[in-house]
Amino acid sequence: MKIDSVGDLLAAVPALLGFYPDHSVVLLAHDEVTGRIGATARIDLGLTKAGDLRKDCRRHLGEAVRLLRIQGADRVFCVVVDDRPLVRATPALLQVLQQHARSRSLADPDLEIEDVMLLPRVAAGERWVCRHGESGAVPDPETSPVMLAALVEGRTVHRSRAALTDLLAEEGPGVVADRCRDAAAFEADDDPGELLAAIVAAATGQRSAELTDADVALLGGALLDLQVRDAAMALALTVIADEARLLFAELARRLRGTPRAAAATLVAASGYLRGDGPLTGIALDAALAADRGYRAARLLATAFGAGLHPSEMSEAAELGVAMARRLGVELPPRDAEFTLAG
Incomplete structure (x- = not known):
């Protein structure tokens, strides 16, 4: 995103994050040469009763x-x-930001805090003020060029972070791991190729309009097979990446325990590959809450916490393509517009 004014920058924040923030600090990396906004970070603004930072x-x-x-x-x-x-x-x-912006190495320059802007909410007409005393009104975020670009790309911008969290909230009584294992054994003889084919079929719409509990159990059983799970990650590189992410989100809502952790981890991996940090973090939280020891989620959380670039994550997804071929399943075509897809 190239910024032309403070108002345009503030109006773009919801589209950059994927939701409308509140009680938040949002940090936006700015390239002075190109004038573009790059990586973003959002933090809950936690205050003490006296109004200081927690x-x-x-x-x-x-x-x-x-x-x-x-x-x-x-x-x-x-x-x-x-x-x-x-x-x-x-x-x-401002003191905390300046403290951490100072470089600890002579080889690296200090991080410059260009400005601090404050506003009560991101909405059309809201007044913003910066630390230098300048102020203005926020343009309508709904008509921001960045918002329009997000809608064209098929991305949803949620009204709040809570609405984003609801995408993975547990739904109904849930399908447990034992039932998933029984379904995979009974319906597919635990054959990894057949289980992966079931996932691809579900993601491409080759199923009934709604997943039954029996469908969820079979697909949950498929994700318990590590070969199948790793191959399913590669769907994030294909033309059905969005459909696959929605499928895994639904499975995460309806599964429990380790199968839920597996489905939520695939949602996190898909979000990570697309540079969607908020979705990645929320999905990882869901995965680790379902199964604290789930290794794939822990590894992904470590990479996320260390700031591993999404392009490096694509290498893991590439391994999934090779795994799918070994299992005798041809995945849908690559998404030619996805820059990380090779």
Whole structure:
């Protein structure tokens, strides 16, 4: 995104994040040469009763600055979206940012905090003010060029982070792991090729309009096979990436335990490959809550926390393509518009 004004930048925030933030600090990496916005980070703005920054908020701000550095950022805008009094929090916030922006190496320059903008909410006509005293009105985010681009790409911008979290919230009584294993054995003789074919068929719409519990059990059993799960990750590189992500999200809502962890991990991997940090984080939280020891989720969370670039994640998905071929399943064509797809 190339920015032309502060108002345009603020109006683009929901599309950049995938939801409308509140009680948040949003950091936007800015390339001074191209004038473009790159990596973004959002942190809950946690306040004490006295209105100061909570310790966990200070820590998360530091982690966010570190991750932006890893992504190559050398200057950032800070956007504070909060309707509470911030008389004590604002100077504390700026102090924390400046502290972590200072480089610990002579070889690396300090991270420049270009400006801090405050506004109560991201909505048309809301007044923003920056730390230098300038102010203005926010244009309508619904007509932001970045929002329009997101809609054209088929991405949904949610009204809140809670609405995004609901995509993976547990639904109904749920299908447990034992039932999934029984379904995979009974319906497919635990054959990895047949199980992967069932997932591809479900993602491409070769099924009834709604998944029955029996369907969910079979697909959950498929994801318990590590070969099948790894091959299914490669669907994120194909023309049915969006359909596959929606399928895995539905499975995550309706499965329990380790099968839910597997489905949520695939949602996280798909989000990661597309550079969707909020979805990646929410899906990883869901996966680890379902099965704290689930290895794939733990590895992905480590990579995410270390700031591994999405292009490096694509190598793992590429292995899934080879795995699918070994299982005798031809995946749908690659998405030619997906830059990480090779």
